[in-house]
Amino acid sequence: MVDFALDETQELIIKTAREFGQEVLQPAEVALDRIADPEEVYKSKLFRETLAKAYELGFHKMSLPEEYGGLQLDTQTTGMVWEELGRWGPGFAASLVSAATVPRLITFLAPGNQELIDRFVIPFCQDEKGEHMSAWCSSEPEVGSDGKNYTDKKIRHYTTATRTEKGYKINGAKSDFISNGGIASVYLVFACVDSSQGICGSGAFIIPADAPGVSHGKPLDKIGLRTLNQAAIFFDDVEIDESYVLFPHGEGYxxxxxxxxxxxxxxxxxxxxxxxxxxxxxxxxxxxxxxxxxxxxxxxxxxxxxxxxxxxxxxxxxxxxxxxxxxxxxxxxxxxxxxxxxxxxxxxxxxxxxxxxxxxxxxxxxxxxxxxxxxxxxxxxxxxxxxxxxxxxxxxxxxx
Ligand SMILES: Cc1cc2nc3c(=O)[nH]c(=O)nc-3n(C[C@H](O)[C@H](O)[C@H](O)COP(=O)(O)OP(=O)(O)OC[C@H]3O[C@@H](n4cnc5c(N)ncnc54)[C@H](O)[C@@H]3O)c2cc1C
Incomplete structure (x- = not known):
């Protein structure tokens, strides 16, 4: 039977989101939208404090399993919360949607990798300050819509992952559009291992933002969602260990x-x-x-x-x-x-x-x-x- 009724948990979390949205998110979002220089937005106390309050309430970890400290809410419930947060603060909400990408994928794809769980999942769930945040990086200056073209073998990511003794060496650049690009603590990066396979020749790599050789560009100055930080990311001979390969290149891409x-x-x-x-x-x-x-x-x-x-x-x-x-x-x-x-x-x-x-x-x-x-x-x-x-x-x- 189709049922549109909300359960108690859903009602409670939506109420929390509404109160937070009205009292905190919207005033911050409107004030920050009016700041002309995007660098000032993301450096501001107001931006940092608003993000921290969202983390304190647990909106960043809604989909993460309880065993790691997440709220383990289903996709319908999280969707209702995104709607409510989008009502009051769409820029902040867009940032939070992307924030959980790396921890969430680790719990699905590498649940047995304790090093990744300890480094990226548990601290993310414990975070009440907005310091742990992901960005997922597919788009590149030369690869926009083409990132979804799996059949044309001439189309590929130009960011490369070259085999080393212990893992891979990453080189290249991701586009100005990467959500949370300038404020993330960890990136999920698609990089080409085998160019003969086109986009499917890319693997998915976890790269900490503080790894040697990683840097990011200035925040994008744009017409809307001005509290969603977007920035390019650069990789210059970034060495990562084999265990940071989240998904190998090939047919599974x-x-x-x-x-x-x-x-x-x-x-x-x-x-x-x-x-x-x-x-x-x-x-x-x-x-x-x-x-x-x-x-x-x-x-x-x-x-x-x-x-x-x-x-x-x-x-x-x-x-x-x-x-x-x-x-x-x-x-x-x-x-x-x-x-x-x-x-x-x-x-x-x-x-x-x-x-x-x-x-x-x-x-x-x-x-x-x-x-x-x-x-x-x-x-x-x-x-x-x-x-x-x-x-x-x-x-x-x-x-x-
Ligand atoms: C708010 C926002 C957040 C984003 N966050 C991320 C992120 O976190 N990570 C990330 O990797 N990327 C992110 N992106 C980038 C986004 O995925 C790309 O902007 C998008 O895929 C389009 O690529 P492009 O901008 O290069 O446009 P292009 O691919 O250059 O497209 C230009 C125009 O051509 C059309 N077009 C392109 N190819 C075809 C085709 N084959 N057939 C018909 N028409 C075509 C498009 O529809 C568009 O109108 C974000 C973008 C925005 C706006």
């Missing part, structure tokens, strides 16, 4: 990459629903107060139509995301086709409807005094994050 985008795209979709909710809730307040034509504008049919269409988009996007999360819960990582459909739909709707809600506010919608214009800027990035909607659609269509 599409399985690993598809798993990451199956789960990751659900997270992006939930942030989009959160943003649409933010826009609708703000527009509802305004349209009940603003009098034009002798009555509150919500009583004009054209405005009411816009508001209800946004409500429909939220409900339908969320339903599709819940289905994707349910599929992920019953058989991890879930169904790629459903996750991609949910991400593409939710983020397309978010761009459309955050813009429509600006229209509902008229001139006030474009004023920085209101947060609506920010939602439209934030939403735009979601259509590119974890793959452009165009290329994700092309990929999903092959699965029909």
């Amino acid at each position: 599409p399985m690993l990459h598809n798993s990451i985008i199956t789960v990751g795209n659900l997270g992006v979709g939930y942030l989009a629903v959160g943003l649409m909710r933010a826009a609708l809730e703000d527009a509802l307040v305004h349209s009940r107060e603003r009098i034009q034509g002798g009555k509150p504008i919500i009583e004009h049919q054209v405005i009411a139509d816009k508001l209800f269409r946004t409500h429909m988009a939220i409900e339908s996007a969320r339903a599709l995301l819940w289905k994707g999360s349910w599929l992920s819960k019953i058989s991890f990582p879930g169904d790629l086709k459903t996750s991609l459909a949910a991400k593409v739909y939710a983020t397309d709707q978010a761009v459309e409807h955050t813009c429509q809600m600006v229209q509902v506010l008229g001139g006030y919608g474009i004023s920085k005094e209101y947060t609506l214009e920010k939602y439209t800027r934030d939403a735009k990035l979601l259509k590119i994050m974890d793959g452009t909607n165009e290329t994700l659609l092309l990929k999903a269509a092959t699965l029909l």
Whole structure:
């Protein structure tokens, strides 16, 4: 039977997320969005303190197993929390979505590797300051959408992993777009071991950010999600031990990459629903107060139509995301086709409807005094994050 009722745990954690979002996340997100220099944002006390509070409440470790100190919440529950955090602080929420990548993958792919568990999983779960954070690094200056092309053997990662006596030597650069790139403590890096196999010739390597030879670029200056740090990462003869190979190159590569985008795209979709909710809730307040034509504008049919269409988009996007999360819960990582459909739909709707809600506010919608214009800027990035909607659609269509 299909059941939309929330259980006690879900109600409690969503309430916690809402209170944290309203009281802490949104004021910080809005204030930091207005700082022109991104370096100032990530160095600021406000950024660090806000991240620390999110860690204190455990939002970074929702999906990690209890045995290591995580909250072990299922993908539906974590999705509901991402929606709530996305409602108040989409930039911080996007950062938290990526933060758990390395510990989470270690628990799935290398549960017997005690060194990795002790170094990256347990300290991450114990962290209450926001000091342990992952970034996953596939994109490169020459490899954007091509990172999902597993068939054309001419396409490959240019970051290389060369065999050494004890493990591998990594050289190359990852693009400016790596989420948490400038603030992560550990990276999951895709690097080419055998160029004759194209993208499938890449293995997945765990590289600590403080390893000799690792550096990062300046934070990307961008139109939205300005509290999501994005930066390039450089590897110059970085030596790593054999035990830091999380996944070998070869035929298994599409399985690993598809798993990451199956789960990751659900997270992006939930942030989009959160943003649409933010826009609708703000527009509802305004349209009940603003009098034009002798009555509150919500009583004009054209405005009411816009508001209800946004409500429909939220409900339908969320339903599709819940289905994707349910599929992920019953058989991890879930169904790629459903996750991609949910991400593409939710983020397309978010761009459309955050813009429509600006229209509902008229001139006030474009004023920085209101947060609506920010939602439209934030939403735009979601259509590119974890793959452009165009290329994700092309990929999903092959699965029909
Ligand atoms: C907010 C955000 C967070 C991100 N976080 C990460 C991260 O943590 N790690 C990471 O590795 N990357 C990350 N990225 C990078 C992201 O994965 C890439 O931006 C994305 O894959 C697109 O690559 P590109 O920007 O190089 O665009 P391109 O690949 O150059 O695409 C340009 C345009 O061409 C279209 N296009 C490209 N190829 C085709 C094709 N074959 N057929 C039809 N149309 C095509 C695209 O749809 C797009 O419109 C992030 C990006 C954003 C915006």
